[in-house]
Amino acid sequence: MVIDDEAHLRITVGQTLELAGYQPQPFDNAQQALDNLDRDFSGVLISDIRMPGMDGMALLRELRQRDPDLPVVLITGHGDISTAVEAMREGAWDFLEKPFSGDQLVEVVRRGIEKRRLSLENRYLKAELEAQQSAAGPRLVGRTPVIKHLASMAQRISQVETDVLLFGETGAGKDLVARAIHERSARSAHPFVAINCGAVPESTIESELFGHEKGAFTGAVERRIGKFEYAQGGTVFLDEIESMPLALQVKLLRVLQERMVERLGSNTPVELNIRVIAATKIDLKAASETGEFREDLYYRLNVVTLPIPPLRERLEDIPLLFQHFAAVAASRSGMEAPPLDAGSVSALLAHDWPGNARELRNLAERYVLLGVTCDYRLDRLMEGSDSESGELPLPRQVELFEKQLISQALVRHQGRINEVCEQLGVPRKTLYDKLRKHDLKPDNFRQHDRESQP
Ligand SMILES: Nc1ncnc2c1ncn2[C@@H]1O[C@H](COP(=O)(O)OP(=O)(O)OP(=O)(O)O)[C@@H](O)[C@H]1O
Ligand SMILES: [Mg+2]
Structure with missing residues (x-):
């Protein structure tokens, strides 16, 4: 003005x-x-x-x-x-x-x-942090259309009785979404029981899940309640469902269909009142086609699937999430969150984030705690963590620089192609080729009028 x-x-x-x-x-x-x-x-x-x-x-x-x-x-x-x-x-x-x-x-x-x-x-x-503290359960930070959509889907699902399959890369937020659904549901006063199917030894996973009676097998000296029964009234989170042994998948399917569980060594079924949320990092449909995952279980789980997009598909959220993680880390250690300059933001945008939000959170925590040792130069902190550490070959550097410039132009013009072409001085065809090459989607930069749905 x-x-x-x-x-x-x-x-x-x-x-x-x-x-x-x-x-x-x-x-x-x-x-x-x-x-x-x-x-x-x-x-x-x-x-x-x-x-x-x-x-x-x-x-x-x-x-x-x-x-x-x-x-x-x-x-x-x-x-x-x-x-x-x-x-x-x-x-x-x-x-x-x-x-x-x-x-x-x-x-x-x-x-x-x-x-x-x-x-x-x-x-x-x-405001986000305050809302986070007041809202029931964790909040999905982000304002890209994809994350708002995810948040509103999670909200809706929390209000209905259905099993859910979460599909996303490592660190993308599967755990967080599962907990958010539970916390917002009518089940929130009951347990949220998480079990990592990939981490429990095959020999004990069955009794972990279903429990056993005393003497059911050698070593079963006491009766034991399984995770499903323990979660009565609440939610069971089956993480890394893809690594559940095939033999157990049959039993899981029965539990999901009949809502009953039998402890090992017992013939008395126990009725279950639980919601099951499963999470996977792999394409279960493809796995079911090759026989690595039971097809019937896949179809049973696939009633409601929530894909969680990787961080590189929601660039606009990266600086916001970074600041969120930095603020949390800072307040935990009673410090002020250091500011983020434009150069650091570019460095964040240029990175691929294979470890998604978890990788970003780790970096933000390092930035808060160790930033002073490198003059708050985020690029230096990132080098240390980069798997491609050391000097990158020239073509890769050029590529990253190009991606960064295009991302910045997209952010600046909110995904409007004509304006981006004009700013960068390239024809549309060239820009489209480059968008494809760098896996950038203009839609992710658009500000939609429609805010998140109720
Ligand atoms: N949208 C988000 N807003 C706030 N925090 C997030 C968001 N997404 C992820 N996080 C945080 O990032 C970290 C990693 O997320 P989470 O543990 O949910 O990933 P995951 O998909 O379960 O990963 P893995 O497959 O490795 O188990 C957590 O600390 C989580 O709270
Ligand atoms: Mg997880």
């Missing part, structure tokens, strides 16, 4: 900013600017000091009341040091001394917008 009673200043300032790619809004008096300001205003206010009606200093005071994070730049007369000092003391973010150059103006606006972006981001994050 450019506020000045003199038309020629509004026009020159406006033109300079427009040429630099901004969208100036001119106002000839302070009140009008105030009337047009909303809470989520993402820009900078530049105001002259001497104006009829409400002057620049009064405007500044009013703005400080409304939103102390707004970057306000006051235009002071040449050599008017005392006014400039007073403006800064009153909380102006910066001042421009007349006459100022176009470059000075653009630089102030650029920094102001960056500051504002960070304040809004922090505000959003704080």
Whole structure:
């Protein structure tokens, strides 16, 4: 917003900013600017000091009341040091001394917008964290359409009685989604019992799941309640279901269909009141076609499948999640979360994240605890963790750099192809080829009008 009673200043300032790619809004008096300001205003206010009606200093005071994070730049007369000092003391973010150059103006606006972006981001994050603490159960952080959709699906599923299959790469959030469904459901007062089918030895998994009677087999000295029975009223989470032995898959299928369980060595079935959530990292359909997974069990599990997209398909969430993890890590150790500069954000976007959110969380924790040892240069911390550590070969570096530039342009233009082509100076065909090569989807950068569904 450019506020000045003199038309020629509004026009020159406006033109300079427009040429630099901004969208100036001119106002000839302070009140009008105030009337047009909303809470989520993402820009900078530049105001002259001497104006009829409400002057620049009064405007500044009013703005400080409304939103102390707004970057306000006051235009002071040449050599008017005392006014400039007073403006800064009153909380102006910066001042421009007349006459100022176009470059000075653009630089102030650029920094102001960056500051504002960070304040809004922090505000959003704080609200997220508060919501996280108040909401029942964990919250899925993210604002890309895919993650909002996932959150709303999880919410709906939590309210109905159905078994669920979660499908996603390592660290993508399967555990988190399973817990979120349980916590929001009517079962939340009952146990959430997680069992990692890949980690329990084949010889004991059956008794782990179903329990056994005393003397059912050698070594069964006591009766034991299995996980299914233990979860009565609640939820059983079968993690890495793909590694469940085939023989046991038959028994699991029966449990899912009949909602009954028999302890080993017993003939008395126990009725079960549980929800089963299974998770897999592999394509179970393909596995069932090759006979590695029972087809009937696959179809039984596949009634409701929730795919959890990998992090590289929701680039926009990466900085947000990073800040979320950093804030959590910082508050746990009683520290301030260090800020994230633009270079670090680019480094985050350029990475592939094979370990998904878990890898990002680990990095964020290292950044909070060890960032000071490397001047908060995120790229240096990442090098250490990179499996391709050391100097990357030139073609790979060039590739990453290209991906980073395209991602930034997509973020900036919210996935609008024409504008991205224009900014990068490439024809559409070239851009599409590169999007495919880097596995970037413009849709993931679009801001959808429709917020998450109820
Ligand atoms: N959208 C998200 N918002 C907040 N935290 C998340 C999100 N997704 C994942 N996390 C966090 O990232 C970490 C890894 O997620 P989680 O353990 O759920 O992954 P997973 O899919 O179960 O991985 P694995 O297959 O290796 O078991 C957890 O600390 C989880 O809380
Ligand atoms: Mg897990």
